[in-house]
Amino acid sequence: MKKIILIIIYSVFWRNFLKIFIGLSYINNKSLKNKKQFILIANHNSHMDTMAIMSAIPSKYIHKVHPIAAVDFFGGSTVKKFLMRYLVNATLIKRDRNDPNNDPIDSMDKMVKKSRSLILYPEGSRGTAGVMTNFKKGLAYLIQRNQDVNVIPVYLENIYKTLPKGKKLILPYNCSIRFGDPIKFESYELEDILTTSEKALKKLII
């Protein structure tokens, strides 16, 4: 049931809306087709980012892909939580790691171990428009624990212009979503993971 709802929302509605009305072009999204599990890392400037990525995912396993969202921003009310859970398929996590019983890395790790795919914005939150900031360490911890999972960089170009931070009106703007090849990590040291993945994402900027 959830799968059907997600397919209608993303593979049918958002994909066509973004393609025809907004002017989004999908580049190399075929590379996701024969991968069962992946962690997508993307730059983050707008709420449209999640819609764009979700609409690019093959409908066959869209129900197994979970965008990661911060509970303090999106989990405000019960209604919001419900919408995030069923309409966005999101997993809500805490931003800080103070509580050892409720570690966000653990909950993400659990999802990956259940062979779920994740969408991560390693910059943390929607930064300044068009500027990429340094990645947070959480991504590296997650990759360290799941070394065999494909990590695919996704570059979202100009998508923030259709719905900039703090604006409510969605306007068309020619933009693109570009999928890279799975990142090959040479070492799984914390710093190396971060620099390699940052480099891989920046390589997609043309």
Place this chain on the structure above:
Amino acid sequence: MNKIFNSIDLIPEIQWVIAIILMILVIATTLFWIWGMIKPSKLVDEMQIRTRSWWIMCSIFVFASVVDPVITYLALGFLSFLTLREIYSLLSLRETDRSVLFFCYLSIPIQYFLAFKGYYTLFLIFIPVFMFIIIPFLLVLTGETKDIIRTMCILPTSLMLGVFGISHLALLINFPEMNSNGVSGKALLLFLIFITEANDIMQFVWGKIFGKHKILPKVSPNKTWEGFIGGVISTAIIGYFMGFLTPLNSWQLILLSGSIAIFGFMGDAIMSAVKRDFGVKDMSNAIPGHGGILDRVDSLSTTASPFFHMIYFIILSA
């Protein structure tokens, strides 16, 4: 589906044009295919991609022009929308302009509705008079005056090119004077688009073969006097032979086609200058081999309204 095709009453002239378009495409495709087999080069590859895009554009166009007029209106409105989107994506406007852009997009359905209803005067003045005043005022309302004059100039101009110009194509379809006394709006629409695109191709071909003396060396190095003059003359000749689509006599046809060629050249040159200013070669890569939507419709947006008003003048004075 039946309802859509019910309204097809293809007059023989239109059938002829469709046959001619099909023939040209088939000839061009085989020609470039053989040429590519014998002597592969970059130019041939580009021409093959271009021809493939022509196939798609022609089929969309032929389909849109033979089905129900409502669909033709929607298709042309969508073309205007794509043009505006391309302009606004390229010209980095201020973030405060966003809310005003919404009203620019909103003017598309209004303009096409006026065309559909045939409110001639309102159609004519909606953008050059009303939007010309309303858009700058809306910009003033945002309160941000830094660089406001740039946006104040860009937005009405983009509406004139992308909406006002192209919507004249739609006006041709069921404008009363254009659809009586043996005149068919659809045939005139076909004539205009055929002439405009033939002019583009002819200028390109003449320029490629004989081009030596640059006409606009600083703006567009591809445009030459040879291409321009050859284009105007051959467009006038093509127009003369396509005259069966129109109610005009021979010298009217030649003058009209010649001036359409000149207007088309102007549109092309204007957009070249804009692209040069922004340091891009093509507006986008929406149509393989041609560039963006605007790279293809730039000449149409400047030929449509002059064509309409010249024809209207001739029909009225006849």
